[in-house]
Amino acid sequence: MFTGIVETVGKVEEINHQGANVDYAISSKISNELKIDQSVSHNGVCLTVTKVLGGIHWVTAIDETLKKSNIGNAQIGDLLNLERCMKADGRFDGHIVQGHIDSTAILRSVKDENGSWLMIFELEKEGLVVEKGSICINGTSLTCFNVDKKIFSVAIIPYTFEYTNFNQLAVGSVVNIEFDIIGKYIHLILNRK
Structure with a gap:
């Protein structure tokens, strides 16, 4: 984990x-x-x-x-x-991530916000993205917003931009997506016949 x-x-x-x-x-x-x-x-x-x-x-x-x-x-x-992997006595600074990719997404837009970056992604297919919920992009725990079917946004702070490969992304880049595990289980339970 x-x-x-x-x-x-x-x-x-x-x-x-x-x-x-x-x-x-x-x-x-x-x-x-x-x-x-x-x-x-x-x-x-x-x-x-x-x-x-x-x-x-x-x-x-x-x-x-x-x-x-x-x-x-x-x-x-x-x-x-x-x-x-997280140590058993470690802190949850992000959210629960399994390392199991659910989908990929394409970076559609990058905007320099004078101290952070606004990135807009489009999922290959609709997924479990919740407004102000957790999402994992290329292994990075982030909060998504402006969610609309397959489109969502994230804000990248300078630290994350500098110390991850987000500074290498350009419009058209394909990224890995893992949806929040709690949301996946709730979705599964609610959709059982």
Whole structure:
């Protein structure tokens, strides 16, 4: 389980295709601290560390992950938001995040608000977005507003802009979306026949 509070960004150093799977080598300031078999959020996708060596860690994305997230679009040199699993005695500074991508969205607009950035996203299909509710974008816990079917906005503060890959996004960028887990369960319960 994660909280959507990004620890650092990691740089894609190498990409290797292994059948339907893709192995990624990622360098970051936390890579040497990781352990094999540890779960780490990469742009909101929970991936298992398979190797750690010399400031680089490796993870494998299976075909299902590649189809349902933006990880399959990653290129050498791209930056990915990284977060290790939450410690049992840790604080919930964000919200409950599983690392299971529900959808992708396209960045439709970026507006500099003189100290923050207003970003407007369009979901690939309607989802569980609630006005003033939590949403996880590329592994980052944010509050959404101006929700209208597939469109919603988020405000990015300078700290988040500087220390995540939001500063790399441009209009047309595809991002990973995880809807709030509580909302997903409520939706499931209310829609059971």
